[in-house]
Amino acid sequence: MHPTSRLRRASVVLGLCAALVGAPAAAAEPATAPAPPVITADQVMPHLDALQRIADRDGGNRAHGTPGYRDSVAYVKAALDRAGFRTALHRFTHDGATGYNLIADWPGGDPEHVVFAGAHLDSVAAGPGINDNGSGSAALLATALEVSRARLTPDRHLRFAWWGAEEAGMVGSGAYVRDLSAADRERIDVYLNVDMAGTRNIRQWLVVHDDPAATAAFEDWFAARKLPTFDIGIGGSDHVSFGDAGIPVGGFATGLDECLHEACDRVENVDPHTETLSTNALIAAVWQLAARH
């Protein structure tokens, strides 16, 4: 971990302590915070069907540098544009091919305090990557579309990203964080990541433990539903690109399965019930963190 990130975390912890000392307990939760919506499987699984169709049409995968990846970006971008997000493509080069991160901002909220959620949209070359990580991408898209449907007016600014070339070593998210100015990095209060959200025969939700508010948001949500979790510390996916830059992170994953990085990682490899629960956990965390405490 970079030494400046320790400094930053220390000051965040001190700030929290000061706020707790100074404020009455009842003020911790704003009375006006809206309850998060709850989605059903038919609001998230169609996105996985769409990504499967793209892979089927484009040679069986959605990997960096392929038509399958570009069509995946176009699908998600079109849905976000229709819903009123400001979308932009962040370009990078890897392995001789142009890569794309899709960034989507929800208009409004304090731009000095950004809540950022992301998932990688690329697959490996060997298969369609529907659980890894169409499932996280679909959960993130369903969450963004709920923000739009609710016409959410968050206190903090909301940004979403679908990363390219994660399977090549977190290349897209790494390039994005490198291209941020120091001031823009400081504006990100927390980054949440979802890498696999619909694993079949799930044993437990693997929860990132770093940012205290994000950790509590996920752990409390799963605990309230008696769903088992496991503390993976930081874990390893695109949030590491943010964590290495001193940005507090959170998120979860539903774990590996026998079709990981294989041709059988198709839509049939995703459990709709787990995918729906994961999406609702993400929605609840975004709603909670978007309201300033």
Ligand SMILES: [Zn+2]
């Ligand atoms: Zn993945």
